[in-house]
Amino acid sequence: MAKQPKTEYPPSAEYLKRAHIDSYEKYKKAYDRSIKDPEGFWGELADELDWYSKGWDKVFHWDKKECRFTWFKGGKLNVSYNCLDRHVKNGLKNTAALIFEADEPDQSRTYTYAQLLYEVQRFANVLKSKGVKRGDRVAVYLPMIPELAICLLACARIGAIHSVVFSGFSTDSLYNRVVDCGARVLVTSDGGFRGGRHIDIKGKVNEMLERETDVETVIVVKRTGTDIVMEEDRDVWWDDEMAKASPVCPCEEMDAEDTLFLLYTSGSTGKPKGVVHTQAGYLLGAMLTFRHAFDYRPGDIYWCTADIGWITGHSYILYGPLAEGATTLMFEGVPNYPDNGRMWEIVEKWKVDVFYTAPTAIRMMRKTGDEWILKHDLTSLKVLGSVGEPIDPDVWRWYYEVVGGGRCPISDTYWQTETGSHIILPLPGAYPQKPGSAMKPFFGIEPTLINEDGSPTKTGEQGRLVLKKPWPSCARTVWNDHQMYRQTYWEVYPGYYFTGDGARMDEDGDIWITGRVDDVISVAGHRIGAAEVEAALISHKSVAEAAVVPIPDEIKGEAIYTFVTLKQGFEESEELVKELITHVRKEVGPIATPKTIQVVDELPKTRSGKIVRRILRKIAGGGDGKDLDTSALVDPNVIGALVKGRK
Ligand code: PRX
Numbered sequence: 001m002a003k004q005p006k007t008e009y010p011p012s013a014e015y016l017k018r019a020h021i022d023s024y025e026k027y028k029k030a031y032d033r034s035i036k037d038p039e040g041f042w043g044e045l046a047d048e049l050d051w052y053s054k055g056w057d058k059v060f061h062w063d064k065k066e067c068r069f070t071w072f073k074g075g076k077l078n079v080s081y082n083c084l085d086r087h088v089k090n091g092l093k094n095t096a097a098l099i100f101e102a103d104e105p106d107q108s109r110t111y112t113y114a115q116l117l118y119e120v121q122r123f124a125n126v127l128k129s130k131g132v133k134r135g136d137r138v139a140v141y142l143p144m145i146p147e148l149a150i151c152l153l154a155c156a157r158i159g160a161i162h163s164v165v166f167s168g169f170s171t172d173s174l175y176n177r178v179v180d181c182g183a184r185v186l187v188t189s190d191g192g193f194r195g196g197r198h199i200d201i202k203g204k205v206n207e208m209l210e211r212e213t214d215v216e217t218v219i220v221v222k223r224t225g226t227d228i229v230m231e232e233d234r235d236v237w238w239d240d241e242m243a244k245a246s247p248v249c250p251c252e253e254m255d256a257e258d259t260l261f262l263l264y265t266s267g268s269t270g271k272p273k274g275v276v277h278t279q280a281g282y283l284l285g286a287m288l289t290f291r292h293a294f295d296y297r298p299g300d301i302y303w304c305t306a307d308i309g310w311i312t313g314h315s316y317i318l319y320g321p322l323a324e325g326a327t328t329l330m331f332e333g334v335p336n337y338p339d340n341g342r343m344w345e346i347v348e349k350w351k352v353d354v355f356y357t358a359p360t361a362i363r364m365m366r367k368t369g370d371e372w373i374l375k376h377d378l379t380s381l382k383v384l385g386s387v388g389e390p391i392d393p394d395v396w397r398w399y400y401e402v403v404g405g406g407r408c409p410i411s412d413t414y415w416q417t418e419t420g421s422h423i424i425l426p427l428p429g430a431y432p433q434k435p436g437s438a439m440k441p442f443f444g445i446e447p448t449l450i451n452e453d454g455s456p457t458k459t460g461e462q463g464r465l466v467l468k469k470p471w472p473s474c475a476r477t478v479w480n481d482h483q484m485y486r487q488t489y490w491e492v493y494p495g496y497y498f499t500g501d502g503a504r505m506d507e508d509g510d511i512w513i514t515g516r517v518d519d520v521i522s523v524a525g526h527r528i529g530a531a532e533v534e535a536a537l538i539s540h541k542s543v544a545e546a547a548v549v550p551i552p553d554e555i556k557g558e559a560i561y562t563f564v565t566l567k568q569g570f571e572e573s574e575e576l577v578k579e580l581i582t583h584v585r586k587e588v589g590p591i592a593t594p595k596t597i598q599v600v601d602e603l604p605k606t607r608s609g610k611i612v613r614r615i616l617r618k619i620a621g622g623g624d625g626k627d628l629d630t631s632a633l634v635d636p637n638v639i640g641a642l643v644k645g646r647k
Contacts, residue, residue, distance in 0.1 A: 005397060010432035011409050018295045018382060019429020027430040027440070034443035041443065042071065042284070042472055049284060049323070050086045052076040052253045062470060067482070067490040070257045071281035071472045078251035079260055079283050080124075080157035083322035084117040085251070096327045099301070100146045101346055103193035103333035111146060113325075116153070119146075119242075121249040123154035126241040130185050130217045134159030134252055137262065139183035139215070141174055141205060143167045143192030144332045147221045147238060148308050149318055151187050156260060159252035163262040163274065166309025167192060167201055169589040173272075175208045177264045178215060180274055181479060185217045187238075191224035195337035202228040209234075256280035262479050263311055265417040266529035267488060267500075268519045274479030275417050282315075283323055285421035285473025289442060290320030293411045293425050294383050300353035303329040303346070304385070305361060310526070311417040312387055316356060320421070335361060340368045344376035355403070356385030356411075359392075360524040362399050363555045370402050378405060383428055385411045388525025389557045390513050396435035414438035414513050416499065417527075418489065420473030423447075424511050437510045444471040449505055454493055457504070464517055465503040466496035515558075519613065521550040522558050526591050530613070533560060533594065536587035540580060542570040547603055549617040551595070559595035561620035563603060563642070572599040596620075596647045602638045604630070619643055 016022045021030070034041040039059040046054065056074040063069065087095070093114040100109040111119070132138060138160050142148040148164075155162040163181045165174050178186065192199040202220060206229055209215060220230065221238040230237075254260075260279045264272040290296060302321055306312035308330075321328040329350060335343050343365070347355060365373070384404050391399075391412055400410055409428035415421060424447060426439035433439060441447050449463030450456055457463035474497065478485040492498040502514040516522060519530040530548040537546035545565045553559035564580070566572065577597045585593050598620075604612045615628055625643040630636035 005393070008432040008434055009400065009409070011429045012407060014407070015382070015409060016429050018297050020292055020295050021427050022429045024431045027427055031441070031443055035446055038444055045284060045288065046072060046075070046280070048287065049077055049082050049280060056256065064495070067486040068476070069470045072256035075256040075280060076253045077256065077280055078157065078254055079279055079319070080120060080153045081251045082283060083153060083319065084113060084120060087113045087325045088117055092325050095325070097322060098146060098149055099327065099329040099350060101329060101331045101333070103196065103337065105338065105342070105345065109146065116150070118247050119150045120153040120157060122242050122245040122247050123150050124157040124249040125245040126219065127154055127160060127185065128158060128249070129241070129245065130219070132158065132160050132185055135161065137161045137163055137181040137183040139178045139181065139186045140164045141167055141186060141188045141201065142221065143189060143199065143201065143223065144307055144330060145189065145192070145221065145223055146330065147189070149330065152261070152308070152318060157249060157251050159254050159258065161259045161261055163264070164309055164314070165264070166307060167199070168309070168591060170586055171204045171207045172587050173589055174204060175211060175213070177272065177274070178208065178213055180264070181262055182214050184214050185219065186215050187219045189221040189223045190228045191226045193224060193332060195334040198224050198226055206231070254279050257476070261314065263314065263417055266520060266527045266532055268529060268531060270529065270531040270535040272529070272532070273481070273484060273488070275475045276477045276479055277420050277473070278476055281472030281474070282420045283319055285471065286315040286320035287323035289422040289425070290316060290324055290326070292427055292442070293413055293422055294354045294356070294385060295428055296324055296326055296354065298325070300382070301327050301329060301350050302354040303331070303350070303352045304356040305331060305343070306358070306387070315421055335364065336368070341372040341375055344373050344378060347378050347381065348376040351380035353380055353382045354385070355381055356387065358388040358525040359386055359395060360389065360556050362386065362391065362395055365403070366395060366398050367555065373402055378403065381405070381408050383411065384408045385413060387413045389522055390515060391436060393435035400435070409433060412438045418475040420475060423467070423471070424513070434510060437506070437512045439510050447511060448496070449503060450493060459507055460504055462502055462504045462514055465499045465501045465513070466493050467499065468496060470497065521548070521560055523560060523591060524556040528560065528588070528592050532588055533562065533584055533592050536584045536592070537562065537564055537580060539587065540583045542566050542576060543580070545603055545611070547611045547613060547616050548594070549613055549620050551620045553595070560592065562594040562597045563600050563616055564597060565600055565603060598645055598647050600642055600645060602635070602641070604633050604638050604642070606632050607634050615639070616642070619646060
């Protein structure tokens with residue numbers, strides 16, 4: 001008989017030596033207090049940050065009706081001070097803050113805390129010289145190079161609000177984000193390197209700036225040395241400006257509730273939301289979860305493979321690790337360049353202790369073959385992390401056994417752009433882990449599962465994941481659209497924060513995330529709004545209607561399946577399908593590339609004309625259409641043709 005796989009993985013005695021919380025009882029005691037006495041709990045933890053003044057009246061204030069809340073309002077601090085200056089003062093000046101591992105293996109660079117502070121102060125002065133003041137937005141469109149980290153910390157230092165746009169996004173996506181936040185300064189580069197290839201960046205910026213925006217100054221990092229067009233009076237080189245800048249820049253004293261950054265994310269509507277995070281609550285959340293998720297210990301080398309263009313990079317390459325005084329590794333390249341062993345070569349080279357990546361990457365590594373891993377000495381690894389998508393138990397076990405050598409716990413961290421930091425995750429030393437479960441809530445998080453109608457689910461039943469109250473790092477609003485924030489997060493199930501995810505809770509109270517229940521598709525862990533792809537398709541001259549749904553994908557978790565109807569005068573052809581795919585890539589970016597486009601005569605619709613995506617999802621996923629509830633449809637006969645034409 002086949003052996004049943006193990007379902008529980010306790011931390012080893014060796015691991016417990018590094019664990020900050022080494023028993024379930026300790027976790028439970030702290031957790032219970034965080035729920036019963038949040039103000040006392042977080043009020044004490046606020047001492048983990050350095051403040052100019054702790055002048056808050058109330059640790060937490062919540063105006064439920066307006067969906068507005070504050071943490072530590074009236075307290076004054078600076079995030080860049082907390083990430084840099086205090087460590088330089090406290091004996092870490094010669095400790096590596098940032099290790100940059102370039103696309104080419106022989107071009108790494110390390111910045112100590114003192115060096116990083118030096119660069120950050122200089123760039124803060126560059127921003128000031130361009131007229132950037134407290135509260136101004138700075139758009140950032142940079143590849144994974146150290147200047148990206150320097151730029152964000154410089155913004156934080158002078159109280160400017162950064163808004164990073166992932167460098168893989170298209171011109172149009174960049175344009176929408178830059179215009180929405182009204183940035184007058186944009187920081188970018190001539191290009192980037194990925195897998196030995198040049199990636200165009202400045203060309204896309206130039207194209208974007210042909211349209212009307214508020215951008216007056218573009219600061220350009222020279223990364224590739226490619227020939228690019230620089231616009232006189234608008235574009236300046238990073239190096240030229242840095243050469244003129246003083247290395248002393250005092251920190252702005254920011255209120256705990258001032259905005260630190262915006263980060264746009266996709267939701268159910270066609271318009272990405274500028275999620276707003278503030279100073280103190282965000283930083284405290286990122287720092288503490290970083291410490292606990294990975295049991296970070298001084299001297300560890302920590303590597304998160306995300307891009308700083310996403311929230312994972314903000315919280316767990318930059319702010320969390322640096323607030324903690326950690327050494328964080330930043331990687332410019334890709335896992336298969338110069339060969340499939342690159343990730344492991346990096347782990348071996350830097351003796352990485354903590355490795356944090358996404359299930360898509362883990363599935364790819366598994367497919368590439370164990371031999372690439374076994375070639376390298378990975379014994380420095382102590383703990384592993386997973387983020388961004390559900391990790392299936394099989395893949396979890398492979399990660400545990402082959403990458404972690406059977407000794408490293410895996411922190412399956414569940415959270416979102418809006419939550420700012422991890423909200424459900426296993427504390428690796430506190431209790432045994434179950435492969436595929438994100439396990440238990442972090443301090444201050446009260447998860448509940450409810451049915452679509454708001455009633456509670458039974459143990460083990462799939463429901464919608466909601467959270468009972470705001471926690472310090474929760475997003476405060478959506479830029480310029482508080483109404484959207486209220487409607488999306490706090491008013492779907494009044495009194496609760498709605499995550500948009502489905503989950504179930506088992507008999508031990510452990511949580512298993514099952515994925516989005518709204519029209520958000522997760523391709524390789526990247527959130528893509530179905531509505532955004534639909535809007536891109538409809539903007540093509542040939543498309544009358546479009547409906548976009550997820551289908552399961554072996555490597556990327558989900559892929560994009562698209563149904564379109566064509567306008568009169570257009571006919572289906574291979575060329576047209578190719579053109580539509582190129583069009584989506586141009587409008588949204590390569591991450592939104594549809595895997596399949598099915599041209600249909602009609603879409604399934606309700607009497608009021610609403611497209612029934614639930615049905616399309618089943619058909620795209622391979623259903624034969626026989627078990628579908630078609631009672632809501634005007635014309636149930638459309639189903640047959642949809643099934644027949646499936647690609
Ligand atoms: O669906 C959940 C999934 O990623 C979504 C959040 O995406 P984003 O805001 O881009 O942030 C990604 C990095 C945190 C969630 O709504 N998700 C994130 N982490 C997990 C996850 N799904 C399952 N397990 C996770 N550990």
